[in-house]
Amino acid sequence: MNYKKCYNFQDFRSLAKSKLPSPIFNYIDGAADDEVTYRRNTSSFDDVSLVPSVLRGVKDVDISTTIFGKKLEMPVYCSPTAVQRLFHYEGERAVAKAADRFRTMFGVSSLGTVSVEEVSKISSSPKMFQFYFHKDRGLNSSMLERAKAAKFDVLALTVDTITGGNRERDLRTGFVIPPRFTLNSLLEFILKPYWGINYITSPKFELPHLQDYVGAGTSAMTSIGDYFTNMLDQSMSWKDAEDLGKKWGGHFALKGVVSVEDAKRAIDIGCTGVIVSNHGGRQLDGSVSPFDQLAKIVDAVGDKIDVICEGGIQRGTHVLKALSIGAKACAGGRLYLYALASAGEKGVERALSLLKQEIIRDMKLMGCTSIDQLNRSNLHYSKKII
Secondary structure, three states: HHHHHHHHHHHHHHHHHHHHHHHHHHHHHHHOOHHHHHHHHHHHHHHHHEEOOOOOOOOOOOEEEEEEEEEEOOOOEEOOOOOHHOOOHHHHHHHHHHHHHOOEEEEEEOOOOOHHHHHHHOOOEEEEEEEEEEOOOOHHHHHHHHHHHHHOEEEEEEEEOOOOOOOOHHHHHHEEEEOOOOHHHHHHHHHOOHHEEEEEOOOOOOOOOOOOOOEHHHHOOOOOHHHHHHEEEOOOOOHHHHHHHHOOEEEEEEEEEEEEHHHHHHOOOOEEEEEEOOHOOOOOOOOOOHHHHHHHHHHHOOOEEEEEEEOOOOHHEEEEEEHOOOOOEEOOOHHHHHHHHHHHHHHHHHHHHHHHHHHHHHHHHHHHOHHOOOOOOHHHEOOOOO
16 A cells, blocks of 8 residues: 555555555553553544534634643644654654654654754744653753754653553564564565665664663664553652753653542642543553543643643544643644554655544534634534533
């Protein structure tokens, strides 16, 4: 299949599966334990239906939103995700260029394969740096100062990776970073020669924010789960988060919040936003989906800080449902990673274009010309919400 024949999330997923070696594909596609939470992240949207209005005059539609003081031309942004260079040789460069073209935000991970300095040169759109709190305080300071010097707009501290989730697909396939070519995995890499050729002939795999401080994932192979467990600081506290926000001095968010009380406390430590997320179902299986908790968190803090819904987004209607509940924007990783794996920058552009078209079309079908017209009165719940 050519990427131009992809029309939705599942099309890009199928194309990515055909192009990537199994260990790489399953790293993107997999989640923790029985992957119940992973599936629920998307199925939760099915419990709510949209109630459209008619005869509203919807010739011109504005789908822009403002989060963290920055205007986005569409209410969805590209979440920070690790090691994108493994999915396509263009890596974060491709996503940064595509996000810039659509004037939406792009997030760079601490475990990114392109530096914040280079991304800043590529994109003039709003940018988020996703911060993993390491045991190595020197590394923490380095990442903070580099993101600040690169004029990133938001610092998002990930708070749901205090230890690695049980990602059994990665255990079965032997996925590590940098990739390890073993007898068990070699056939998979041989069967996908174009990935291998591009990986070998492209610039060396690097983790530029980490390589001067840690060996794991750079000069020494590790799984993502082991990296979280061994390298991140399991003593991280609310005080640490508050101090980090003060040192940053700009828009600051907690990424991975699903508890109402945690969202309230985020305000107390100076956060300007919370990203309601369970890490794509890759950490605690059986945890609540972001959409299922969204209304409670919006009601508790939505008038004080920006609330972002991240996880399970596959369709424009999913975005409209989250915005109707009160989210300021939505975000996702897999929604563009499959497209990245499929065709690099052009794939991400097509995925974002299709999603934007869906949102505009669905807004017109809802009878709305701007996202501030979306509210809970245009939602119907198929079952009682506890």
